Amino acid sequence: MTFPITSNSLVKDIVNELPKTSDVFKKNRIDFCCGGNIPLSEAVAQNGLNMDTLIAELNVVFEKYENAEKDVEVWTDSDSNTIIDHVITNYHRVSEEELAALSPYVTKVSRVHGDNHRELIKVYELFYEFKKELIEHMAKEEAIVFPLIKQLADGTVDNRTEAIAMIVELEKEHDHAGEILRQIRAVTFDYELPLDACGTYRLVYARLEALEGLTFMHVHLENNILFPRYLS
Template sequence: MVFTAEHTPAEIVKVFPKASDLFKQHRIDFCCGGEKPLSQTFSTIEIDAAAVLSELNTAYDKWQNEDHEITDWDALSPAELIDHIVHTHHAYLNEELPALGQFVTKILRVHGKNHPHLEELHKSYNEFKVEMEKHMINEEQEVFPLINEYEKNPNSTLLQHIHEANGGLENEHETAGNLLKRMREITNGFEPPQDACRSYRITYSRLSDMETDTFQHVHLENNILFKKL
């Protein structure tokens, strides 16, 4: 398979999961905006489209020759996907959000005077934290039970309720994605300054890990789970 500008990021990540790293590096949205062909993205940002496609296909060729375990997300039932999302991505955020918040606050308190951008990082992080906590509660208490019920007892009324609820979730995903993009901009791609202490570096590293996990989380919901309905 050769990827072209007519493929969407969501399609590519399904086939080649590590493409998410390349898309993140080039700031190409594969979760919230993952259904747009790459050609549309290339037309809106300053990027060498031919070089990106070449890098993508070279990495894919190399990846195909390696031993790795591939999960066929499309083969999972909605209930199985929900179980994975809750026990992997929700569990990660429930543990990481409060712990990482302490680090974000600590580096603001210690380094904020000399690094004023940390104040905006603190604000954006806490907005993201509140947004995702509410979002996960809504999913686990309202939307996911509806999807599980529909899988057992499919009917048009229930499906309509799910579609309406999913529209709200996708809007929340976009809000969270924009906050992550803003945090990446504020931190220069989560690159700590040369004089950064150990806590500063740990904070940026964990922010980067959280971004990666959240993008995969949203990709599984927007581009796989919701599409099954």
């Protein structure tokens, strides 16, 4: 996929195609919600920006998206250390960044539209439960379980039974995170937007769905490729 953004691309279309570009627009004070029906060139002119610099920032988002879409089958033949490093870089750090960036949007949409769309109150509650649990889960993986897996891989682990039990515990946490995401999908009717959904409303649903995909790929690498090496 070639870089799809040009100076003639409409701001709203860019965000619809790559929801995380909304962070770039917010940083540059470009209205992608109500004022998004203008080409990028006009937005640049209105805000006194440099087109090349803005395009470069948007390209960073695009490249992250492309990297996240890599075929994970290649990891079946990779050693455990390589998989762990890949998970930390491409899933832990990316998830932390997205959870932090998405939080204010979820809060805003819930506050502004929650009276008319009560499901958004539930989305708010579920999102922050998911955020808390995933951050704690990733921290435990990096501080405790991944080092144990590396010791299992090289045969230096002190207590194999305890290490295996920690991996099983991670799988249970994965199941619970997946259940929260399934509840979000259910309460939003598969991210179906109401007729009165504004740009930010649409953005939240798009990024929540993308976060779901990111999390499922994260879990797939661990549950189906990394962990079975030590649980079998």
